[in-house]
Amino acid sequence: MNGTRDPKADFLTIYKDIRRPGADKLLAWLASTDFFTAPAGAKHHGAHAGGLVVHSLNVWSRLREITLRDTIDGKAILDLTPETNETVAILGLLHDVCKAGVYHAETKRRRNPETGVWEDYLGYMFRDPLPLGHGEKSLYQITRFMRLEDHEALAIRWHMGAYDAAAHTDLRDLSAAMDATPWVWRLHEADMCAAHIDERGTDE
Numbered sequence: 001m002n003g004t005r006d007p008k009a010d011f012l013t014i015y016k017d018i019r020r021p022g023a024d025k026l027l028a029w030l031a032s033t034d035f036f037t038a039p040a041g042a043k044h045h046g047a048h049a050g051g052l053v054v055h056s057l058n059v060w061s062r063l064r065e066i067t068l069r070d071t072i073d074g075k076a077i078l079d080l081t082p083e084t085n086e087t088v089a090i091l092g093l094l095h096d097v098c099k100a101g102v103y104h105a106e107t108k109r110r111r112n113p114e115t116g117v118w119e120d121y122l123g124y125m126f127r128d129p130l131p132l133g134h135g136e137k138s139l140y141q142i143t144r145f146m147r148l149e150d151h152e153a154l155a156i157r158w159h160m161g162a163y164d165a166a167a168h169t170d171l172r173d174l175s176a177a178m179d180a181t182p183w184v185w186r187l188h189e190a191d192m193c194a195a196h197i198d199e200r201g202t203d204e
């Protein structure tokens with residue numbers, strides 16, 4: 001979803017696909033944080049104000065394509081059911097809510113690569129006041145307001161795939177999660193496509 005004109009408006013439109021109890025309270029909490037202005041990271045992809053919402057939309061769009069791909073029956077592409085659309089919206093829009101309130105804008109110094117002159121620029125420092133772990137924290141924050149299905153919880157918990165710190169020492173839990181539901185791989189694939197293809201070169 002590149003070239004989107006109003007990412008927050010797009011986010012709120014797609015959020016309407018989430019109809020289960022608590023979705024309104026979850027959205028009110030998000031609006032009380034810096035979620036809609038936060039970057040997607042301190043460096044690399046999406047390191048700019050609003051980058052997190054753009055990233056969430058990109059993951060939603062990729063996840064929808066991937067889910068449709070997996071729903072092809074012979075030559076006929078089947079429409080996604082409202083339940084599946086709801087899952088796609090939850091996973092895409094909410095997998096990275098853990099990034100609200102962790103990137104702090106700070107003035108940094110750098111040497112301009114063209115002029116060689118030192119200059120100030122606005123950068124981000126990562127400081128997490130609730131260091132639960134990446135997928136774990138999103139899971140905790142979402143389920144404070146709204147129930148998740150097991151396959152949704154697994155997908156959000158493990159969306160970092162083999163980049164998750166827990167996978168560095170033991171891949172068995174990640175493999176078991178991938179075996180339990182295809183949504184774990186789908187969300188990881190969508191996240192990777194968004195970060196490394198859709199948001200390529202979007203740092204500032």
Ligand SMILES: [Fe+2]
Pocket residue numbers: 095096134159160
């Ligand atoms: Fe993430």
Ligand SMILES: [Fe+2]
Pocket residue numbers: 055059095096191
């Ligand atoms: Fe992500």
